[in-house]
Structure formats: C-alpha cells, structure tokens
Amino acid sequence: MAERTKQYDPAVIEAKWQDYWKQHKTFKAVDCDRSREKLYVLDMFPYPSGAGLHVGHPEGYTASDIWCRYKRMKGYNVLHTMGWDAFGLPAEQYAVKTGTHPAVTTAKNITVFRRQLEAFGFSFDWDREINTTDPGYYKWTQWIFSQLYKQGLAYQSEQPVNWCPELGTVLANEEVINGRSEVGNYPVIRKPVRQWVLKITEYAEKLLEGIDGLDWPEGTKEMQRNWIGKSTGAEVDFAVAGRDERIRVYTTRPDTLFGATYMVLAPEHPLVAKLVSSERKDAVMAYVEASRSKSDLDRTELNKNKSGEFTGAYAINPVNGQQIPIWISDYVLISYGTGAIMAVPAHDTRDFEFASKFGLPIVCILKPSEKDCAAAGVALDDVLAGRACWTGDGTLFQSANSEVALDGLAVDDAKKRISDWLEGKGIGKATVNYRLRDWLFSRQRYWGEPFPLAHMADGSVKLVDDSQLPVLLPEMDDYKPTPDGEPPLARAKDWLNYRDPATGQTGKRETNTMPQWAGSCWYYLRYIDPHNDQAAWDPEKEKYWMPVDLYVGGAEHAVLHLLYSRFWHKVLYDLGYVSHPEPWKRLIHQGMILGISYKDGRGALVPNDLVDNRDGKYFHKETGEELTMLPAKMSKSLKNVVNPDEIVKRYGADSFRLYEMFMGPLREVKPWNTEGVEGVYRFLFRFWKMIIDAEHGGLCAEIGDEPMDRDGERLLHQTIKKVSEDIDNLSYNTAISQLMIAVNEFGRAPKRNRRAMETMVLLISPLAPHIAEELWQRLGHDTTLAYEPWPQCDEAKLKVDSVEIVVQINGKPRVRMAVPAEADQAAMCELALANAEVQAQIAGKTVVKTIAVPGRLINVVVK
Template sequence: MKYNHKAVEEKWQKIWEDKGVFHASEDTEKEKFYALIEFPYPSGQGLHVGHPRPYTALDTVARKRRLEGYNVLYPIGWDAFGLPTENYAIKNHIHPEIVTKKNIARFKKQIQSLGISFDWSREINTTDPEYYKWTQWIFIQLYKHGLAYKKEMNVNWCTSCKCVLANEEVVNGVCERCGSEVVHKVKSQWMLKITEYADRLINDLDLVNYPDRVKAQQKNWIGRSKGAEVDFTTTTGDTLTIYTTRADTLYGATYMVISPEHPMIEKWADKISNMDEIKKYQEAAARKSDFERTEVAKEKTGVRIDGVNAINPVNNKEIPIFISDYVLVSYGTGAIMAVPAHDTRDWEFAKKFDLPIIEVVKGGNVQEEAYTDCAKGIMVNSGMLDGLTVDEAKKKIIDWLTSEGKGHSKVNYKLRDWVFSRQRYWGEPIPMVYCEKCGYVPLDEKDLPLRLPMVESYEPTDNGESPLAKMTDWINTTCPCCGGKAKRETDTMPQWAGSSWYYLRYMDPHNKNAIASKEALNYWSPVDWYNGGMEHTTLHLLYSRFWHKFLYDIGVVPTPEPYAKRTSHGMILGENGEKMSKSRGNVVNPDEIVDEYGADTMRLYEMFIGDFEKAAPWSKASIRGCRRFVERYWNLQNVLIDGDKIRPELESAFNKAIKKVGEDIENIKFNTAIATLMALINDISNVKSINKEELRIFSILLNPFAPHVTEEVYEACKLGNGILAEAEWPEYDESKCVDESVEIVVQVNGKIKTKLNIPVDADKDTVLELAKNDENVRKAIDGMNIIKEIVVPKKLVNLVVKP
C-alpha cells in the first residue's frame, strides 16, 4: 500500500486541533515545559523553507516532552506592526490593517500544513487593541518610574523609511530593514532608560543558559568599562569633561577632540575665528552614519578650533582642540583626550596635523618595532607617576584627580538609551498627551487601549512628522490631569515594543484585567527554552530582558530573567549556498515541498540537513532521501509480526536508539538522532521483520520528527490505546546500551593494516594477541623485530618494527 501523505496529513491535523491535543492544560500540578520560538513577522512573501527550521526544532522538543508527561506550552502569534507591512501598503495602496490580515491568513495556513504542535487557542497578534492595550500599559509604568522620557537629540534617520532608528537598527551604516542610507537629524524623541539596567543585563547572564556567543554579543554591545572622568578647563573658562580608561596616560595628552555636534561649539561661536570652516565640517559629518564615522581603517579628518584651547590638568599646558567625526556625541561625553604615542587612531591624526607625540609608557609606543602592550609597561615622562606600573599609576592618578577636584572614577557603557519613537503610522500609539500647563501626561489606565485611528493617508511625511500629525480630530483631546486642552503624541512605538513582552501574554492570552494572572505567571515563568536568530541578540533579546527586569522590579513577574535557556539556529541557504531572497532567485517555497513530498519529509529534512546551529544549503537530492526513509518506515507494516517485547537480536540496538534519540533531541543534535533511526531501520531490515512492540517504540521515537505518518501507523496497526501524541516516551535499560565489543585500528609502523572487533573489556595482552594473529598484520610483521608495542585502549594498536 503506497503512502498517501496528503490524505494522512490533512486527517491528523484536523484530529489534533479538534481534540485540542496540543492545548496547554490548566492543571498546575503537572510539571510544566514552556517552549518558545520568536513569533513570525507575517510578510507578503509568505514562508520560505528557512522559516520552519526553528519551528520544527522546538516542535520536536515539545512533542518529546509531552510524551514524557510534561504540561507543554508551545504557543504562536504574530509580530504584526512595523515598517515592512507599512512600506508594502504604501507601495500597493492597500491599508496596513488589510495587508496584515491577509498576510497572517497565509502564514497560518502554511504553518498549519507542517503539523507544528502550536497551541492555537493562545494565538496573539500585536496589532490587536486588546494586546497593545498592555504594551501601552507597560509604557505608562515605565514613564511613571522615570524610565521613559522625551529628549531633543541627535538621532539616526533612515532616508527611505523616513523615520528614526535605534542604534541597534543601523547595521554597517545602513538601515537594517531596507538597506538605505542613514543620516543624523536632531529631533525630539521618546527614550527608554535601558542604560539604568546595564549592569544587571550583564551580571544576570550568569543566571541563564545561553550560548557563549550570545552572552559575548550582549556584553560587547553594552560595553561596560572602568575608568575616570577628567575635567579639562579651557581658555574660555569653560570645562570639557572626558571619559578615559587610561587616566594614567594624561601626561601624554597633547590635544583634545570633540564631536562635531558638541554643544560647546555654539557657546564658543563668537570666540572661534574659523566658524565657517567648522560649520562646513559639521554639515558633512551629519551626512555620515556612526559606522562610517568610527570605521578604524578610514582616513582621519578634522578641523582645529581656532580661538579656544584646553588646559591639561596634570601639567597646566595649553593643548589644541579639534572637531572630528570619529568622536560621537552619543558616546561618553562627546569629547576625548588624545594620547598619540599609545593609540593608533590618535597617532594617525597627530601625524596628519603635525601634533606632538609624547611617550608616557616605556615600550608602549604604537610605532616602535619592539611595541608591547602599553597596559603592562612602566610610566615615563609622567611627573608624579614616573617609575610606577600602569596599574599603580591608574590608582594614583585617580586619587589625585579626586583630591584636586579635577575628576573621579567612573564606570562607562557603550549602550545608549533606547530611541523609542517612530514617525510612522503602523505602530502602537504612545499613550501620552501634551498639556501647556501640565507638560507630558500619561493617559488614565482605564482609558486604554488608545486605539490607532483609521486614516486614508498613511504615507510618511517629508518633514519628519508622523502621518498621525495630520489627524487634528484625533490629536486634540483633554488633559487627564487638569482637564484642559491637550494634544496627543503622534509618534508611534517601534516594532520591538510588542515583542518585548509577548511571551508573558501567551501564559494567559484572554485576560482582560492584567497582562496575565498571577497564577499563570507563577506557574509558567520563566520560559524554559527559547530559540531565536543571532541577529536579534542585541535587538529583541536585549530589549525584552530589559522590559522583563523592569516588570520584575515593580512586582508584575516572578523571575528576574524571562528565558531560562536560549538557543540559536543557522539559516537554510539556497542551493547556490547564498542567503535565500527573491532578488537572488533562490527561494524555495515550503508549500511546493509539502505538496510533492509531504510535511513529514520536509520536517525530517530540515532537522537532518546538518548541525542545527550552523547554516546549511538546501538540496533537492537530499530531501528525496528523507522521503525514502518515510516510505521505508511506512512499509514496515508489510513485515509486521506479533510480539509484545523486543526480540534479543534487536534488544541492544533498540535500547541504544532510545537513549541516543532522547539525548540528541535535548542537545539539539537532531541530525544525529535521525541518523540513529535510519541505522535502526537497517537493523530491523537485517532480521526481515518487526513485531508490534518494536514498531510501537520505533513509531514513538520517530514521532517528534514525523508526526503524521507515525500517528497513522500507530492507529492502523493498533499499537496502543488512543493516539500516539498521548502515548509515553519509552525507557531504556542502561545495561543493554553497553557495547559487548568495540572496533579498533591495528597499525604497523603507523600504517593501518586492519580493523578488529574485540571484547570491550579485553586486557592489553589479549588485545595484542588478537592483533598479532590477524592475517594482514602477520604478513606485515613476519621476519621483523617488534621494538615497541603501543596500545590505546578501545582505539588502536601500533606495532613499531624493523628488520
């Protein structure tokens, strides 16, 4: 009987959903397991075969855990606000809400066709007012606790999307969404004080099971460093404060550099004799991204400020001040001291502008052939610090600066506060109003959600204002504080808002009185296993950890971290080895694969394609191999015999397979788990039959990877009561997993002569005797003198011989 995947898969998908087989239970007495994938953004293109890889992986784990008796929550929803939908809507003149509904319907149908065991009863959508009501509620709490504020600042402006981007959304100098040029503009923006949580975001990584590369990316992005703030007075009487990790090198500071946007420039305007040159440079710097400005390899440019000098606090010497675009106003204080003898960038700048270079750490000059790390040298040309080690000098200079009132120790971070405003339509309205009398005031919580109004024109404006700025009837309102006239905030939240807390809503998605009930939060928290892309490590993952920690601080959630475990998957590439994209013409549509080969075949292939954490190219030939495996399993029905226990000749193979498949699923080694099942079916073929107990166990082991065909075989062959999804994961006997023999290599003078299967507990003398008695080895050593016998237990024998 030929396997008809279309009929079987449709049948079981309906049964599962009709029975609510994968709906999480309300029984809080059971041990819980909360598996989570990053919920998809429903784009107009639909799924390609790369999208289901993480869904299938966590589905494999979730299905195994259900079979082990856990109460599993494996939910799904839609991250549906944001620029891609809005840009598509603008291009095609279709309202974003209509586009979103259409895209979600397509994505949902595609995902359901794969048989992923999502709990569809908990489906959420970030564009649903009943959902974003609580996104707005969280924003109000952030505001009330001083963590949301509005500020006039220099921001990243995408020239195509026509909106402000957070630093994390600018990749290699361009918009991470559309790839267009990003320039700087000064705008009034809502900000979130993620910097208040910088230390905890680093320190609490010790509480979680994340890959080292994820932890490293977060730590590097936050960029914690210990140093000092130093005050340089100027010839105008003003003070320029700099941050440095190397206050010990102050005697080597021969000039200063401030960012082109530094506010002191305007203050000094009447004292600067080359202001026209300064302004021209400022305009050029504004057209560059932070990435371009700080690129190490680029040529250093700058303009000396004529008319104002700085005074080095340790020796009272006047030094020139420059503006240069490699200094950012957003990092540190927007000003630096330059020590060209011990910093390559400063040295290049000093050589270009013919500035003094003074060595202050012996052997640490960046241009010396015998250059050593200047953090390990001895201080020279440094007055009170001469002869000290760098570490001793750091302590002494900070103590001196503090006692003289010229500086103090300081911990600094590269992390900037989160720019939270977007001048676009398709996002959550920010629940704030502005009143001339009361200033910015949050809405009364009882008036949430503040719904996004329907508009005819949602195109971004050229002047940088949100499309909502045109809606005077919506904008004009009353102040929640004094009852006077007020205006609504017209900027909307970024896409990252709704995804910063969605995992909490899954715990109790229909609650109208809270994010989720205390009982649900206490039971399901934290997420036990969260899988997502590495590209979100310094975006979503960092943001959601910040929001969670805030909610923990105000008593909303019971754990300090949202996710106990995080894993990241490699992407599936096109057959040409390049990233899948329409422009490259290498996108593979999963609908076509499911139609031709079946969902189980596609699931097996996506898990078998290679190391889950690494990228892998798609292969049509390999997917056909997975289909053949499905058919081999299906055809086991043709050799089925009675039997209620595993036969002796298969006992070892089955026990090893149960152990190996279970361990590999937990260790995300899905490819080797499937290889184990393929080897097991070969063992079964060798004995030319399979009994009912053996087929039952094999079906359960295969089920997390290929759920439809295994359900059908389980039912057709009456392998148990009820459906397979409600069966129990098999146990193994450890004593049956021990190999009775092991294969070793036998070498003569390092060259392989044979391979032998020997008893696993054989002693050295027995191993040598077996090796020497092998026919190929006897020929190689005949007439030779054995001068050395090397035995590596359970691996190899090497006989060293000479005539």
C-alpha cells in the same frame, strides 16, 4: 478520518493529522498543573511580511517542535505557542505605496504565515496565538510603558537621531546601512528630534550582572557585555583658553593625561558652534553637515580614513598648563561619554592615526619593556620617539609637575594617583561609564502603538489613566508624515484632542508611536494568559510558567531584542509583577540556512529553474554554459529564495522537517539543496514499507508477536539510547542517522516484532509526526501518540556476547577472531595464543610479550 492509503502519501496523511490535532486541541497546555513538570519553549515570533516564509525560517521552529513533542512524551506539561510581531515600518510603507491599510495587509500576511506554519505540523497551542497589533494586546504594552513612566524611566529629550526624510521617521542604528535606510535604501541624516527615551542606563549594572548566570551561547553573552560596555575611568574638565567654557571628557586612561596633545569634539557637540573661530567657521560647519549622513558604525568600526577640522580654539591641559588645539572629527560620538575626548596619540590607535594624518604632536609618556616590544614586533626606540603607538602596559615617565608625579608608576597605580589629584583640585573624579545609551523609544510613523500620553494646555504631560487603555490607533487614510515633519497621527484631528476626564483640562495626544521593539519586549508573558482583559497576565500563571525554559531564535537578535526585553523584565521584577529576574533560562541560536545562487561567466545571476545539475556540475538549461554555484543568504535579489510551500507539496512536511534537521548540527550555517530532500523522502518511504504492505494497505505479513533475537533487541535499544541522548542534546542530525541505520536493518529482516515497530514509530514521532501518527493508528491504536510514554532503554539489552578483535603480530594485522565481550586482557591474550591461525603465524618464534586493548585488538610481539 480519511480513507487509509496503501502507499505512503504525505499530502493525504499530513492533512488528516493536522485536522485531527486542530479538532482535538492536542497540544493545549494546562495552566498550573502541579502534577507534571512544566516546560515553556519559546520561538522568536516572526514579522509577517508579504513574502511569506522561505525555507530558512522554519529551521528554529522545527528544532523547538521536536524538543516539545519529545518532552510531552517524557511527561512534561509543555507550553509552546506562536504569534505575530506585526507593527512596524514595512507594512506602513506598503500601505503608502498601494493605498492598502496596514491592518488589511497585516491580516492577510498573518493568514499566509499561519497556513504555512500549520502545514509543517508544529505542535503549537493555537488557542494562545497573539498579535502585537491587536488592541487587546497593545493595551498592555501601553500599560507597561505607564509603569516605566511612573518610575521615571521614560522622558522626553531632543536627541540626535538617524532621520530619513523620505520615510519621515527616526530609524534605529540597525535600520541604517552605509548611511541609507534598510527599507527603501533612502538617504539618512543625523538631526535633533524630540523623542521619548527610556532610561535603560539605570539598569546597566543589573543587566550586566545577570549575564553570567544565563545558559546562553558565550558569544551572545559577550556581545551583550560589550554593548553595555562598562568601563572605569575618570571625568576631567579642560578649560578653554581665553573663554569661560569648560570641556568635560571621560577617559579610561587618566594616567596618560600628560600625553594629551589635542582635543576632539564630536561634530554634534553643543560647544562646536561657540568655539569655532570666524576663519574656521565655514570649513567646520560644512564638516558638521557632512557628518550627519554617517551612521555610528560608519564613524567608528568602519572608519579607516580619519577626517576632521580644526576649530581655531585651544584647551588647557590641566596637568601641565599647555595649550592644545581643539578639533572636531566624526570618530568621536556624541552618544558615548561626553562627546569629547582628550587625544593621547602615543597610546591610542585612533588618536595616533589622526595625529599622524594632520601632523599633530605625539608625546610618549609610557615606557614598555623591551621584551613586550619584541613580542609586539615594535621597536622600543620608535615608541619612545612617537613613531609607533603603544597601547599596552608600561611604566610612566615624563609625567610630573609640582603637585603630582606619576613617573616610575605602573598603569594601575598611576590611574589612582591622578584620579585622586584631579578630585582634590575639583577638576575631575574617578567614575564608571557605560557604552550603553538610553533607548530612543519613539517613531514618527503611523503603524505602531500610540503612547498613553497627552500634552496638556498648561505645558504638563499627562499619563492616561489605566482605565482609559487602550489608546486606540485612529483610522486614517493618509499615513505619510505631514509636510512640516510632524508624525502622521498629527492629521487625526478628532483623535488628537484630549480631555482629562478627572479635571476637564484639555490637551493634545502624543503623536509619536512606539517602535516595533515594544510589542516584542514582553510577548512571552502574554502567551501565559493571552485572553485576560483585566490584567496583562495572572500572577499565579506567571509563577507557574516562568521563566522560559528554552528560547530559540536567530543570532541577529543577540543584542538589541534580548537586551531590551531583559530591561523591561527587570523593571517588572523590581515592581513585583514577575517572579524571576531573567525571562529566559536557556537560549539557542539556529544556524542560518543559505540559498544557492548561480552565476554565469559574466557574473549575471541565473534563476534556479534554469539550472541543470549533471554529475555534480551546473549548466544553463538554455545556453549550456557551465555555471558557478555560490551559497549565500537567501534574498530575492540573489534569486536564491526557496519557497517551502513547493517543497511540502512535492515531498511532504515530514520530509521537509527531517531534511532541515539532517543537514548538519543545528547551530551551524548550512547550504540548502533541494535534491537532499529526495533522500529523506526515500527514507520515510522505507520506514512506511517496513510496517505497511503497499499492495493491501495493511500491516506487513512479516510483523508478528514472535520474540526478537538478541541482535534485534540490541539494535532496538541502541536506537532508543542514541535517539534519546541526541534529542536531549538537540543533535537531531545524528538521531536521524541512527534511525536510518535501524530501518535498514529491520526493513530487511524476515520477521519484525510488533513491539519493536511501535517503538520505532514512537522514536521517529517528534521528528516526523504525521507519518508516525498514521503508522501508530495502523498498528492498532485509537488515540494520538503525542502523549505516549517515551521508550526506555534497557542497558542489559545492549550487552553483546562476543566481539571481533584484531590480532597483530609485531604490529601488523594478521588474524580476526571473536572473544567474549567481557574478556579481560589476560583472557584475551590466552585465547589469542590458543587460536590455530595465530599459532600458525608464530610457529617457530618466541613470544616476547602480548599487549591487549579490550574489545579492540591484541599485539603479539615475537622474535
């Protein structure tokens, strides 16, 4: 141990205790310890980018660490660990630009991240550290893929995808922004590419059913429901006039079939090229090409200006025999339903906008009540005349033919009747559909997990035997796709050639790699048994630790990561490899921490180090110009990224931890202000001085074993109760506020009880562990406080002998007086009327009545 400091010196103290925790493996979790209740707390593990952490990243890690430290002191066996989601496009792009192998870059970045996380004093069990790029890890990612493949949940398909020619790879929808790649800002088009696809749709209903039982934010649960997008409707076949083809549509409103006045195909629909007339071919194909550069989001939610082209062909509405024109438009997606819709512009907003723009018929067949129209601010005459779109409830009319009549029916009854009729005619049927699409699971890049697959000479696909795993990523110097668009692995000629050891047959390995999602889908399971080279995890350890009790991470992963992981987990559950149907019991999203950007009068960004703060206003240090302060998401482009290394170096990790938790409620968005760290640093300095004599470095002379007075006992137990309840509720900001109140009181007390000071140290230890460990040692303890029992509140000590109340005369405050804390209303009134000051106020008047609010006030009504 280092020499003891007299003053509070975070740099010395924090290095000392971080070294102690590492040497003693203080936070090592014990597998299958049945003597204690287990607690598995998980952080969403980071992608180790070259930029390192900024001050927003550690917020969730700090919150979970406080919870873990608190629960250890409450007697739990806590599993809390860290790893790296290290495959992916950014490292590969850096390698392409610099010639540095992605493995080298990744290892370097991980070293930086690990150092930063260790500097915060997080209580991870570092012996369980994982890395998705480690062959010992991705061996089991490949094994899980093999299980999916064996169950028929992985297949090859030509899929329209987001293709970036510059990056030479498929991108997920979330990796495309306004038709350009998130990495590099390159143009992205839609084109068919051979892909490996996971059949997540097979689990749509199970994924949907499991949501209700989760202790997750309601907003996140609703996002998952919407992404799965279950709907009940009907499939309907439309014949094409003068041709043999039929167009199948899926609609949630088969009751409105009589109002269908045109059809729309997605630009990618395979029938477009067959149906387009020679006169319309050039315009239609140009539109198809233009649509390739738009993302699904651009084409739907962001599409405010409908566009399209008429194909020159017509379909036949099966309920009335009318010919309706067939258009193409990018507001219809090939990935949803059948990629074709029947357009009912009178009763669908998007169809109404399209029909209005292109002059297509709008036929109302659903009559709302005048009351509903008035509530919606729409004139009934406009609805009936097709001048306004009505998407609400109503009664069917103009919806009858010789075989089926819907007139007079409500919507639900009409849906059933028309669905039965369609099925009887053999041209449709009631069906359930999901917005969820199968998961495109391959990427045309190098830095990812190789598939355990080979394409054999006879045309079959061979799954590599488990005994041959891992299929190692080959060493390569050139990571770019080949000129003909093949993935980089196609260049690895020796690696590419495969011979089946069982049959001697030859083939070529799969050259696509898995997406970054693969490693993050199951990492929580590998933490349970990270060094097992015989299995992905030990079944007994899995039964002990799972499910994860608390999962902490950003809301940006609310849908895809969480949904993909749940899918893999449910497959593993059905196969008997895991013991619980859901991976995470409770989920918390920490709020974003915003950086501060400063702009001058021309709107130019001003670097933070050129900003001078004077009296709450901000000025340019060189020009003196007053600046505008704008909180925004931290990014290099906004010049508002704050490096946590600088904060820790200046104020210490404990100050950093306290400030991030003191900024406001954990789940809310909060702006970063470095000046605020100074305040919590001063608080920690006061905490230190409450116990340590700054001149000699020993305990303060005021600390002794004399019993505490009742006020001191009450304050101590109030603090125990408040801090305990607040940490339980993850309300760390109010827990810190209570500690500040207590330190202010105890710090100026002429005598301080040693037991009370020890209790205060234990109470602050989950929040500021380094200073707490040091003070615990200075108070005479030889071992870490990490497993000391958490202080218990004695409710009897919270009681007060008397309380001060206000006595009002005719509703106006006149007298303050003390009454016994246990006094009831009658006793309070009796004491008030006997008080000399009150008697003087009501002298010569008649008391009409008295009203008492126990513990607060009495109102004496006189006349």
